[in-house]
Amino acid sequence: MEQKLKFVNILKEKNLQRPAHGLKAFEYSYPAEITNIYPMTENERLYQIKIRDEEERNSFSFKPGQFVMFEVPGIGEAPFSISSSSVRKGVFDLCIRHIGNLTNFLSQVKLGMRVGISGPFGSSFPIEDMVGQNILLIAGGLGIVPLRAPILSVLENRSRYRKVDIIYGAKKPRELLYTYEYEMWKKFDISLNIIVDQADETWQGDTGLITKPLAARIAGAGPAFSTNSYAIVCGPPVMYKFVCKLLIEAGVPARKIFVSLERRMHCGRGKCCRCNIGSTYTCLDGPVFDYWSVMNLKEAI
Amino acid sequence: MIFKTIKRDELANLYAKLAQHLIVGPVRKGLDKNNKAMYDFDRVDKFADLCLDYDTTKHSAKKYFLPFTETLCTFKIFKDSWHKKVDYNINEPIVMFGLHPCDINAFNKLDKVLLEGVYPTPYYAAKRKNIFIIGVDCQPQPWCFCRSMDTDTVLHGFDLFLTDLGDRYFIEINTATAYEILQQLDIQDPAPQDHQLFLQKTNEKADKFIASVDTTDLTKILDMEFQSPVWQEWGDRCLSCGTCANVCPTCYCYGVEEEVDLDLKNARKNKHSYSCNLIDFAEVAGGHNFRPESHTRLKYRYYHKHRGFVEAFEESLCVGCGRCGQACLADINVPEVIASVRQEKI
Ligand SMILES: Cc1cc2nc3c(=O)[nH]c(=O)nc-3n(C[C@H](O)[C@H](O)[C@H](O)COP(=O)(O)OP(=O)(O)OC[C@H]3O[C@@H](n4cnc5c(N)ncnc54)[C@H](O)[C@@H]3O)c2cc1C
Ligand code: SF4
Ligand code: FES
Numbered sequence: 288m289e290q291k292l293k294f295v296n297i298l299k300e301k302n303l304q305r306p307a308h309g310l311k312a313f314e315y316s317y318p319a320e321i322t323n324i325y326p327m328t329e330n331e332r333l334y335q336i337k338i339r340d341e342e343e344r345n346s347f348s349f350k351p352g353q354f355v356m357f358e359v360p361g362i363g364e365a366p367f368s369i370s371s372s373s374v375r376k377g378v379f380d381l382c383i384r385h386i387g388n389l390t391n392f393l394s395q396v397k398l399g400m401r402v403g404i405s406g407p408f409g410s411s412f413p414i415e416d417m418v419g420q421n422i423l424l425i426a427g428g429l430g431i432v433p434l435r436a437p438i439l440s441v442l443e444n445r446s447r448y449r450k451v452d453i454i455y456g457a458k459k460p461r462e463l464l465y466t467y468e469y470e471m472w473k474k475f476d477i478s479l480n481i482i483v484d485q486a487d488e489t490w491q492g493d494t495g496l497i498t499k500p501l502a503a504r505i506a507g508a509g510p511a512f513s514t515n516s517y518a519i520v521c522g523p524p525v526m527y528k529f530v531c532k533l534l535i536e537a538g539v540p541a542r543k544i545f546v547s548l549e550r551r552m553h554c555g556r557g558k559c560c561r562c563n564i565g566s567t568y569t570c571l572d573g574p575v576f577d578y579w580s581v582m583n584l585k586e587a588i
Numbered sequence: 589m590i591f592k593t594i595k596r597d598e599l600a601n602l603y604a605k606l607a608q609h610l611i612v613g614p615v616r617k618g619l620d621k622n623n624k625a626m627y628d629f630d631r632v633d634k635f636a637d638l639c640l641d642y643d644t645t646k647h648s649a650k651k652y653f654l655p656f657t658e659t660l661c662t663f664k665i666f667k668d669s670w671h672k673k674v675d676y677n678i679n680e681p682i683v684m685f686g687l688h689p690c691d692i693n694a695f696n697k698l699d700k701v702l703l704e705g706v707y708p709t710p711y712y713a714a715k716r717k718n719i720f721i722i723g724v725d726c727q728p729q730p731w732c733f734c735r736s737m738d739t740d741t742v743l744h745g746f747d748l749f750l751t752d753l754g755d756r757y758f759i760e761i762n763t764a765t766a767y768e769i770l771q772q773l774d775i776q777d778p779a780p781q782d783h784q785l786f787l788q789k790t791n792e793k794a795d796k797f798i799a800s801v802d803t804t805d806l807t808k809i810l811d812m813e814f815q816s817p818v819w820q821e822w823g824d825r826c827l828s829c830g831t832c833a834n835v836c837p838t839c840y841c842y843g844v845e846e847e848v849d850l851d852l853k854n855a856r857k858n859k860h861s862y863s864c865n866l867i868d869f870a871e872v873a874g875g876h877n878f879r880p881e882s883h884t885r886l887k888y889r890y891y892h893k894h895r896g897f898v899e900a901f902e903e904s905l906c907v908g909c910g911r912c913g914q915a916c917l918a919d920i921n922v923p924e925v926i927a928s929v930r931q932e933k934i
Pocket of ligand 3 (some may be wrong): 568580
């Protein structure tokens with residue numbers, strides 16, 4: 288007589304189900320909707336995303352610096368940093384540059400479009416640890432996008448922090464993002480320093496590389512700067528080397544400098560290996576790393 | 589662990605017991621250029637086709653656990669909404685008859701990432717839990733260095749394991765299911781001389797290895813030699829073809845693509861195995877490539893397997909099967925690459 292092997296339904300296997308991330312959650316995406324689209328530059332728009340189900344919406348929370356996987360059936364799925372306040376639950380902003388398959392498709396969609404969201408994934412900026420300290424938020428180009436969540440976090444609790452600086456560099460004035468918010472940031476006693484590579488006729492501000500205002504900020508700081516400051520850095524790969532070097536030379540400890548790194552991602556869950564740096568998963572251990580970790584990662588920056 | 593023995597002839601009855609399921613095992617695929625038999629894992633239709641004394645297979649058995657292409661989910665698209673349906677792509681148990689220790693160890697290593705990681709993968713889990721594994725001992729081939737990787741024997745991750753003792757097999761029984769099936773067959777308790785013969789076989793095997801890799805302090809050495817010129821030399825030879833990842837039992841990286849039907853009513857998300865040696869592995873939108881040169885990609889493959897994985901799990905992500913070296917068109921193989929990084933004469 289033949290022996291029939293029993294089929295194991297893994298979703299019913301108790302020992303396979305981890306409470307935090309059950310097997311079923313792996314390919315689950317929250318049905319969500321694009322509830323607002325706000326053009327920011329020629330090539331970037333801000334998309335407000337709302338998780339449709341009320342219960343799911345209320346249970347969706349994230350920490351500044353984390354990202355979601357955003358999916359449009361049949362078009363693609365890609366990681367995007369959450370670029371809004373972490374106080375709101377289940378409703379958040381993504382600032383998306385139109386640059387490839389999925390993102391170019393998005394540049395044509397209309398309000399109400401249904402999308403899928405999974406996450407939030409990855410590490411975050413330890414904003415709570417920064418209480419009582421100076422914070423330098425340093426962004427280049429699209430790097431301002433993941434910094435908007437920590438910026439808003441700081442605004443919401445402004446009195447907890449000492450001097451807060453945003454140093455932001457872009458190639459051209461018309462590539463600047465969130466321009467409509469600068470006045471508000473300043474009202475919250477944040478010193479905002481913007482610099483562009485190539486000025487145009489209208490540009491009144493500074494021109495040059497981002498290291499210029501950063502060096503000036505460091506030079507003007509008192510002796511306590513190295514002991515009471517945190518830095519958050521995000522920008523294109525080349526920027527990290529120069530910015531982090533300045534910060535380290537100014538005596539900021541490597542464990543108090545945070546960077547957010549970008550890598551190709553196809554899963555966001557530590558499985559596809561596309562995001563690996565050396566052999567560290569950017570999607571699990573990052574995208575936010577402290578500089579000490581970066582120093583120990585080969586080929587990180 | 590419970591041990592038994594089974595007469596060589598009785599093995600056909602074990603096969604027959606399981607024959608209502610899909611049985612996959614080593615089968616002969618043809619002859620190589622030296623007129624030597626070539627084997628691969630494939631569906632087995634009758635016991636006589638099963639070649640349990642095979643030397644190695646060209647590909648590993650991973651395609652049954654991690655298919656080269658797999659549909660992760662399908663979408664039904666309606667006018668202003670859509671519905672997602674997920675299928676783990678296995679509905680019936682499968683029997684794998686005749687895996688060598690290296691290949692079973694490979695699954696044990698994959699388990700670490702795919703079953704025990706932060707986000708366990710249901711696609712792999714469903715298959716892993718529904719594949720009945722019968723292991724069989726092997727004879728070291730000139731390219732095998734599993735002994736260096738501590739994977740020449742296997743302790744878990746299978747249902748039962750057979751060791752050829754001549755006119756009978758020594759059986760290690762690892763699961764209750766395997767025990768229940770064997771109970772219905774003509775099996776014997778091993779006699780003291782069977783134990784002795786089993787150990788003798790194991791010792792004889794240990795003496796037959798030719799290839800080896802020195803793993804002493806390897807994680808440190810890989811870190812120290814990150815800039816070593818030997819990487820460039822291997823990189824210059826590498827064709828960036830990804831064959832190594834294709835045959836490797838432990839390579840699991842992949843890419844995902846979505847596709848939509850022309851009528852826009854149905855769409856699906858497909859996963860396909862990838863290789864870190866392929867040029868666009870780490871290229872992001874906008875064109876920046878984090879590993880544009882061949883040697884940086886080749887180095888990354890070694891780095892992941894022999895350093896990063898060791899750091900995470902105290903063992904390497906290579907079982908020393910030697911398949912990549914055998915398959916490589918540019919004759920790049922693990923023992924030589926590692927020896928050169930260690931600055932050993934080769
Ligand atoms: C943690 C993280 C946060 C990000 N946040 C933002 C953000 O807030 N705003 C924004 O505009 N962009 C962000 N990006 C980049 C964004 O993911 C890519 O622009 C996007 O993947 C391009 O997808 P595509 O289909 O349009 O491009 P294609 O070139 O057609 O890409 C195909 C696939 O390749 C992968 N891929 C390609 N480029 C990247 C990339 N740069 N990063 C990761 N995967 C990639 C994706 O899986 C993508 O679906 C972020 C990337 C990471 C890793
Ligand atoms: S890296 Fe090569 S030797 Fe090691 S397991 Fe993979 S194919 Fe086998
Ligand atoms: S994105 Fe797949 S492993 Fe990190």
